[in-house]
Amino acid sequence: MNIQEFVGQSIGTWKSQRSAHHLAFGHFEAINSLIEIAEIALDDPALLALCELHNTDPSSIVAPFRMTWEGETDWDDDQKVKGTCVLAPVPASVKHGKLLRDQGYAEEMPAIGEYFFTDDDTFVLNTPYDRAAAEEKIWFVDSNVRCRVSLIKTSAGSGVVTASFSSEIRQT
């Protein structure tokens, strides 16, 4: 697996069932959402803006994409689970590189993560934020089922605050 293949397999619309475990107080949160992952062009203005934000040469980007999600959580009926972000891989080798994004997962700010692929084709992404760090693992069970585990840790990286798991079924 390389980043082009991984993004290529991810393109589409996914029905996501996500459970978040808030570890300190043992709470289970259930989130249902629809996720759309779409290729974007290498000259897309949003991508060029992202490159400028991160001071990155656009020619170093491979397989950029946009993720858009919308859903609902049982945590808070008024909470909107909705967003969109542009993601741009910058491979350093076949198996690892950086991932730029214009909206973070742990915090709503631009972020740069480091990714690599394990020998069983799991995509592992570590992203430091100001007050937290995120560790994500994403893998395909088959071409229509994707699993994702996301851990939010304190910024020192010592304690896991939230562990969440998504099972994602391809719709298109």
Place this chain on the structure above:
Amino acid sequence: MNIQEFVGQSIGTWKSQRSAHHLAFGHFEAINSLIEIAEIALDDPALLALCELHNTDPSSIVAPFRMTWEGETDWDDDQKVKGTCVLAPVPASVKHGKLLRDQGYAEEMPAIGEYFFTDDDTFVLNTPYDRAAAEEKIWFVDSNVRCRVSLIKTSAGSGVVTASFSSEIRQT
């Protein structure tokens, strides 16, 4: 990571928060349990019985252990989430081997799984059963936090029926 280290890190009592996603109908199940993982001796009668059951030479076993769990699910108030089983690794190399058990995860029957470790120290276990197959991934975030993803597939291995995720916090 090898199997001795993996079992060694697992010994203890763990508070487990588990979410099961029943994919066909989008149901979320929440399970709270306490899991105890304890070493057993190489001459433990339960281990010798397991070896006999699977026609395996006891001298090929490394780091056998007993798992005991007790908890509750929000799926069915009357359902007892409780059990115990003996597990016996039979390494074929440092990174892979077989795992014998006297009670299965997908079905309550003896089972033999095949395990391996990825290059980021995730323990991956594939276990075929009569009517289903289970794929499990277990990894340590640190010495006190363990994650486990379990997929139950149809026996043909084609469809994922249940995807579940446990976050486990060491108590002792």
